[in-house]
Amino acid sequence: MKHIALSLGAALLAGTTLCADELSDLKAQIAELQEKTDALIDETSDLKTGFNYTTVDANASVNGMGPAASKVYYSKSPLSIGGYGEMYWSSPDSDGAAGDAYTDVYRFVPYIGYKFSDNIVLNTELEFEHGGEEVAIEFMYIDFLLHEAFNLQVGNLLVPMGLINKRHEPTLFNTVQRPDVEKYLIPSTWHETGILAYGSFSDIGLSYTAGIINALALNNDNNMPGSVNKKWIRSGRIGSEENGPMQRVGFVGRLDYRGISGLLLGTSAYYGAATQGRPSGVNAFMYDFYGQYEKAGFKLKGLYTAMTVSDAEKIFAEAADGAEGYYVNAEYDLLATLPTRYRLPIFAQYESYDPVSSVAGGTRPDLEQTNTTVGMNFFPHEQVVLKADYVMTDFHDSALEDYNVFSLGMGFVF
Template identity: 50%
Template sequence: MKKLTTALSLVAVMAISTQAATLEERVKALEEQNTVLTEEVLASQSAGFTLVDSEKTFNGMGPAASKVYFSDNPLSIGGYGEMFYANPDNGDDFADVYRFITYFGYKFNDWVVLNAEIEFEHGANADKGGEVVVEFLYLDFLLSNEFSLRAGHVLVPMGLINLRHEPTLFNTVQRPEIERQLIPSTWHENGVLAYGRFDDLGIEYTAGIVNALNVNNSKTTTPKTGWIRSGRLGSSKNASFEPAFVGRVDYTGVNGLIMGASAYYGEGSNLKNDDANDVDGLTTAMFDIHARYENGPLAAYGLYTQTTLDGAEKLSSNAAEKASGYYGNISYDLGGLLGVEYKMPVFAQYENYNPVEKTVDGQNEDAFETETVTIGFNFFPTKQTVIKVDYEMNDVNSQETNTLSVGLGFIF
């Protein structure tokens, strides 16, 4: 009798366990269905457009720029914006409607995708320094996870900010100056790129041909800070085209960590119908080593970059030959410590760079040596919106400037 009772008890326990497992599976399935239904309801409330997911990115780009790749609707519309107020201690305070960007994406089918970014800068008032620019406009041919092609007007895959330049992705009100002057973000050129990902290895890559920088300009020969940045040709009408190589490799095999390197090499003189000023034997080489890490409330990112101009002596006796610099940014989210649901990181950033580190004649090499410390605070009312406050202490060749800035940013 005892054996029978024991056997019946075991059968009952197994039945209950099976039922529990089945119930658990059914609950999981219902949760998945609820997620799908919620997304469909949200999509119907937003005229069928996909809402931005701040956790999803494609090929290293920002979440809003990546929307089309995750959209159930063929048409995707997104964008971002940033505005700021600045009060430097050596001049008048000012405010700027800095950028408003629209992304338009369209899926022709499951492997041919259009993606475009149109920027309205400084209010887009040309009489007051504003402009409207196509920052990328390309077709993606999604052949496989390991190999796809991108052709058109593309973002040059260098550094951290150039691909991920949406304001919710960096802490400071302004982008790091190194990623404006040494890596001239936003850097976009005509070209063709191959890219892919090897999941088993945790490796992502991009490589291809883009239009070369034209550093055969007055800021190189003078020299001045913006000699690299002034070399961008972008989406200008009838732009000359000189092919340059660009490549990038990132390792993502450790949770929360992205680390890698980028390289660029091309002709330094990219002029059109100007044989009198064109210079042969001028080449520009650029590389960077970058990393980004997130672990709970702690986050950090930074890079080192260097650019050399071979043949600079052909431009002038005091032309710029080399630029280099590095920066690091570390932050800690106070939201958890304060017991609130909002993301509230405090941060510190250090930049050290010289855009004219070396000249042909060795003169004025300290004139633009820059060291900047920035401390600040971000508040995210939602994952897609941010309020920024920072205080920047800038030292250029022992000339100090301190600036208090407040910024607003959003993605959609």
């Protein structure tokens, strides 16, 4: 009797295994059929619209750019349309920078790209700021894709410096506003006319960019007698302005290391002319070091940058000739260990900078400040973010009043 029971058990087990195998095969067939059906639906839609639509790959990055800016490179269609947007509401406290709460439809940015061939690509970024009050071309270049180790970009280009400038889409940084260090010291978004060579050596995890761009114009209204202020570098951008001066150039270079999973280490620099027009013979050296590490929902990043200007007294006797600053940002996704597609990172950021750390002669204005920011993001979709943060600003000069700002923001890429 015992042998009969064992035989029956073995037979049942074999039958169960057979059913499980058949069920697994059936699931695979259904999945394959669903994939073919989805592809057929896409192709039918393409025939109706005449446009082969490509969604954003949130993990894609070509030459260090954001996923939406990289879209044209992996688009199914020669014509690619993408973009991003962001807006926010802010409420300053009752001290210091006191004021009523306000809102700003900060940016709406379409990307339009076109592939002339597999090796010649046009990529453009149009920017509408503050509800359309300011309109600009943020980049417009033709990319000649020659080899993994060597490619050329020609046109109006994103300057390859820092962490934010080339990756400025709102889903890529967790604060409502970009860090001040990468706004006033590295003047993001910084774009200039020029030519850049870039490439990567994937076997050793290195990538580089090097080239010539239009020079800064640090002889601007924010670096003149009685008006030296924190915008003296930011106002030195020429960008894509009408008939923008290009009498002098600068050299820019970048080196990144990604040979360890989750780790980025890099440095970039600008050296060249610091003025357009008169005076001549003034040069600027801007450099930075940065790093980022992420693993299992945790991300840590930081950057240090500095600028020095030689012969700044040619601009005027007390012209700004130095700036330096750094920031560190840490975040952790509270939903990282849960089986969900949502993300809920909390973060803290500390930045300290002096936008006028030295002047050519005389007494410099004391504009040194620190910003401590805490906040959180919610990603209901990998392309959509809702933000909240609280920024506490402290000035080194006791004559300047400290202040705090609470902000809510939203951003998206497509």
